[in-house]
Amino acid sequence: xxxxxxxxxxxxxxxxxxxxxxxxxxxxxxxxxxxxxxxxxxxxxxxxxxxxxxxxxxxxxxxxxxxxxxxxxxxxxxxxxxxxxxxxxxxxxxxxxxxxxxxxxxxxxxxxxxxxxxxxxxxxxxxxxxxxxxxxxxxxxxxxxxxxx
Amino acid sequence: xxxxxxxxxxxxxxxxxxxxxxxxxxxxxxxxxxxxxxxxxxxxxxxxxxxxxxxxxxxxxxxxxxxxxxxxxxxxxxxxxxxxxxxxxxxxxxxxxxxxxxxxxxxxxxxxxxxxxxxxxxxxxxxxxxxxxxxxxxxxxxxxxxxxxxxxxxxxxxxxxxxxxxxxxxxxxxxxxxxxxxxxxxxxxxxxxxxxxxxxxxxxxxxxxxxxxxxxxxxxxxxxxxxxxxxxxxxxxxxxxxxxxxxxxxxxxxxxxxxxxxxxxxxxxxxxxxxxxxxxxxxxxxxxxxxxxxxxxxxxxxxxxxxxxxxxxxxxxxxxxxxxxxxxxxxxxxxxxxxxxxxxxxxxxxxxxxxxxxxxxxxxxxxxxxxxxxxxxxxxxxxxxxxxxxxxxxxxxxxxxxxxxxxxxxxxxxxxxxxxxxxxxxxxxxxxxxxxxxxxxxxxxxxxxxxxxxxxxxxxxxxxxxxxxxxxxxxxxxxxxxxxxxxxxxxxxxxxxxxxxxxxxxxxxxxxxxxxxxxxxxxxxxxxxxxxxxxxxxxxxxxxxxxxxxxxxxxxxxxxxxxxxxxxxxxxxxxxxxxxxxxxxxxxxxxxxxxxxxxxxxxxxxxxxxxxxxxxxxxxxxxxxxxxxxxxxxxxxxxxxxxxxxxxxxxxxxxxxxxxxxxxxxxxx
Numbered sequence: 025x026x027x028x029x030x031x032x033x034x035x036x037x038x039x040x041x042x043x044x045x046x047x048x049x050x051x052x053x054x055x056x057x058x059x060x061x062x063x064x065x066x067x068x069x070x071x072x073x074x075x076x077x078x079x080x081x082x083x084x085x086x087x088x089x090x091x092x093x094x095x096x097x098x099x100x101x102x103x104x105x106x107x108x109x110x111x112x113x114x115x116x117x118x119x120x121x122x123x124x125x126x127x128x129x130x131x132x133x134x135x136x137x138x139x140x141x142x143x144x145x146x147x148x149x150x151x152x153x154x155x156x157x158x159x160x161x162x163x164x165x166x167x168x169x170x171x172x173x
Numbered sequence: 174x175x176x177x178x179x180x181x182x183x184x185x186x187x188x189x190x191x192x193x194x195x196x197x198x199x200x201x202x203x204x205x206x207x208x209x210x211x212x213x214x215x216x217x218x219x220x221x222x223x224x225x226x227x228x229x230x231x232x233x234x235x236x237x238x239x240x241x242x243x244x245x246x247x248x249x250x251x252x253x254x255x256x257x258x259x260x261x262x263x264x265x266x267x268x269x270x271x272x273x274x275x276x277x278x279x280x281x282x283x284x285x286x287x288x289x290x291x292x293x294x295x296x297x298x299x300x301x302x303x304x305x306x307x308x309x310x311x312x313x314x315x316x317x318x319x320x321x322x323x324x325x326x327x328x329x330x331x332x333x334x335x336x337x338x339x340x341x342x343x344x345x346x347x348x349x350x351x352x353x354x355x356x357x358x359x360x361x362x363x364x365x366x367x368x369x370x371x372x373x374x375x376x377x378x379x380x381x382x383x384x385x386x387x388x389x390x391x392x393x394x395x396x397x398x399x400x401x402x403x404x405x406x407x408x409x410x411x412x413x414x415x416x417x418x419x420x421x422x423x424x425x426x427x428x429x430x431x432x433x434x435x436x437x438x439x440x441x442x443x444x445x446x447x448x449x450x451x452x453x454x455x456x457x458x459x460x461x462x463x464x465x466x467x468x469x470x471x472x473x474x475x476x477x478x479x480x481x482x483x484x485x486x487x488x489x490x491x492x493x494x495x496x497x498x499x500x501x502x503x504x505x506x507x508x509x510x511x512x513x514x515x516x517x518x519x520x521x522x523x524x525x526x527x528x529x530x531x532x533x534x535x536x537x538x539x540x541x542x543x544x545x546x547x548x549x550x551x552x553x554x555x556x557x558x559x560x561x562x563x564x565x566x567x568x569x570x571x572x573x574x575x576x577x578x579x580x581x582x583x584x585x586x587x588x589x590x591x592x593x594x595x596x597x598x599x600x601x602x603x604x605x606x607x608x609x610x611x612x613x614x615x616x617x618x619x620x621x622x623x624x625x626x627x628x629x630x631x632x633x634x635x636x637x638x639x640x641x642x643x644x645x646x647x648x649x650x651x652x653x654x655x656x657x658x659x660x661x662x663x664x665x666x667x668x669x670x671x672x673x674x675x676x677x678x679x680x681x682x683x684x685x686x687x688x689x690x691x692x693x694x695x696x697x698x699x700x701x702x703x704x705x706x707x708x709x710x711x712x713x714x715x716x717x718x719x720x721x722x723x724x725x726x727x728x729x730x731x732x733x734x735x736x737x738x739x740x741x742x743x744x745x746x747x748x749x750x751x752x753x754x755x756x757x758x759x760x761x762x763x764x765x766x767x768x769x770x771x772x773x774x775x776x777x778x779x780x781x782x783x784x785x786x787x788x789x790x791x792x793x794x795x796x797x798x799x800x801x802x803x804x805x806x807x808x809x810x811x812x813x814x815x816x817x818x819x820x821x822x823x824x825x826x827x828x829x830x831x832x833x834x835x836x837x838x839x840x841x842x
Binding site: 038039042043046049050053054055056057058059060061062063065066068095096097099100105109112113116118119120121122123124125128144146147148150151153154155156157158159160161162163164 | 375
């Protein structure tokens with residue numbers, strides 16, 4: 025199978041029903057997408073499939089063939105982090121950071137579709153992402169900050 | 174593991190922290206601290222302290238990941254003590270180095286021979302001269318995490334490693350009777366009731382584990398008691414007086430007696446990343462990579478269970494997802510080590526599943542707190558009795574002569590596991606913060622320790638302080654109502670400590686407590702505690718809405734943690750703790766069988782309250798900031814719910830912290 029991840033084509037050996045997450049982490053070494061639950065309920069493993077945020081932990085890799093896969097590692101462009109990532113750092117919007125890759129990916133998709141989201145829209149867009157450290161309000165502030173950059 | 178490990182191995186026997194500070198050839202300073210980063214940002218704060226005291230730029234300082242190979246044994250990273258104790262030791266060490274440099278006549282640390290006489294009584298920089306400590310600095314490791322770089326134990330890859338999944342039943346009671354054969358391409362390892370499946374590819378291990386779990390036969394003989402609170406009260410094994418100040422004359426002045434019972438359910442740590450560990454045992458030593466809070470305690474437990482001398486075991490710390498106490502980190506590490514012992518020299522990466530974590534993590538123990546007080550004719554509290562029932566709150570490895578971790582009890586033959594215990598006060602476990610911070614003339618605090626545990630429990634952020642402060646501060650509001658006194662006034666009447674009074678004053682002012690407009694279905698509440706009675710001070714005001722749904726709208730917290738080393742780090746911890754405590758209060762109560770985020774939901778983005786943090790600054794010794802807000806937050810929310818419930822349309826919707834009080838209080842979800 026061939027996958028296009030962060031703009032680069034890769035031939036992968038995994039079986040078609042392997043969840044995309046394990047192909048990304050173990051075969052391609054892209055460990056930014058994190059394992060959280062294996063059933064699409066926590067958001068830690070989110071990636072963009074043709075620009076749409078989706079859980080990769082229960083998505084068969086065959087589904088992503090022929091589509092553009094963007095992981096957190098692919099948000100940066102020309103050596104510079106994405107505006108959302110820069111804002112997350114500027115707001116110190118994390119503690120352990122384990123949930124942040126998925127959040128960054130979803131927030132980037134939100135801003136691509138809606139350049140000036142309201143606070144309620146940001147919260148709604150991130151509601152599938154669980155954060156246990158309680159960084160929610162700083163994350164929302166960061167996404168709004170990125171929208172105004 | 175890396176170059177720094179090798180360059181520090183020679184120091185493995187050095188006892189002085191001073192000798193853990195290394196001036197590297199590339200002009201950096203590396204420090205082997207015994208404290209570990211749990212996502213709380215401690216490595217940044219410790220780097221600030223070292224840079225300040227040494228007088229070198231912050232960016233030159235690097236705190237190494239802890240390892241038993243070269244780190245000093247600073248115990249467990251817990252109890253909000255990393256800054257209080259770890260920071261203090263580091264500051265002293267760096268002051269000694271500065272003094273050594275001064276006396277040597279050398280121009281820089283990099284020309285210094287540290288092996289010589291270390292001046293023991295080196296003067297430390299006066300806080301008034303601080304330029305770096307007390308300033309907010311960005312977290313040093315955050316950019317790599319946000320970029321998605323390898324940052325966690327989960328991301329470590331060892332040459333030739335195999336992926337493992339443990340095969341435990343979905344309930345923490347059953348035992349393994351039989352397992353089917355391993356699916357093709359996978360391999361089962363088993364020792365007694367401890368079993369795991371191995372595969373070269375992670376997805377194959379996952380699939381095989383699913384199949385094996387479905388067909389495995391488990392016994393199912395034990396059950397959790399239906400009424401855990403009644404069960405706890407009926408199973409006390411030790412009844413100890415925690416504090417007694419009998420004053421029968423004062424008690425006799427009582428004209429009104431109130432009694433109430435408060436209940437705290439089992440609460441999960443619920444880390445977003447389930448526990449994970451790697452282990453390798455090719456020849457010697459056994460190497461383990463773990464997100465444990467205590468590398469030396471874990472090493473001791475591994476030595477006991479694997480019957481190896483400690484010198485033949487190295488435990489490396491690598492970050493995990495936030496743990497907020499003792500989660501599955503140590504259990505998964507023992508699991509990985511046992512698997513490595515059976516893996517014929519191959520390195521093993523063991524990832525617990527989400528279901529493993531919910532079924533097997535050591536939960537924050539359930540508690541019952543019964544309070545009994547008397548008011549005099551002027552509405553002063555003249556007598557106070559506090560009884561608490563709980564299992565021990567500490568089940569960490571390395572503290573007992575018997576193992577504590579799950580797998581130890583599953584081997585053939587099984588080890589007898591030590592029960593969870595409570596360290597003595599002032600830290601305490603279940604009895605943490607059971608002694609009220611207020612002055613009451615007649616006082617009795619009783620701790621009813623329950624040895625037998627229906628399910629395994631251990632330290633969860635703030636330990637017993639959460640249940641005790643929830644009880645005490647809820648009861649203070651009940652008494653205020655009974656005495657017809659403002660809840661703030663009643664607290665201030667009985668609180669002498671000026672720093673405690675100052676955080677209450679600050680939160681009252683900043684929340685505009687006095688300007689609150691009473692509205693249908695809405696309520697506000699206040700609560701206060703000094704963590705452990707010797708740590709950080711925290712007062713919280715909560716504003717809630719309890720109509721068609723229950724929402725915490727706003728939390729205002731005021732804290733005094735002495736000199737805040739990294740004020741934004743303190744604010745971040747307090748904000749996060751307030752949100753987490755809101756989640757505990759509104760949504761969380763573990764029940765057997767809860768294995769997924771659907772069965773154990775936590776607070777979502779759309780439900781998080783606005784949080785304002787006010788740091789009452791001073792230059793007194795720094796105190797830990799990570800836990801002081803938990804009890805006050807839940808109590809403030811509970812008090813706000815009561816306030817809202819006194820309006821007609823309020824309905825309760827929370828998991829367990831009930832707005833209906835008194836001895837008839839029941840916890841249901």
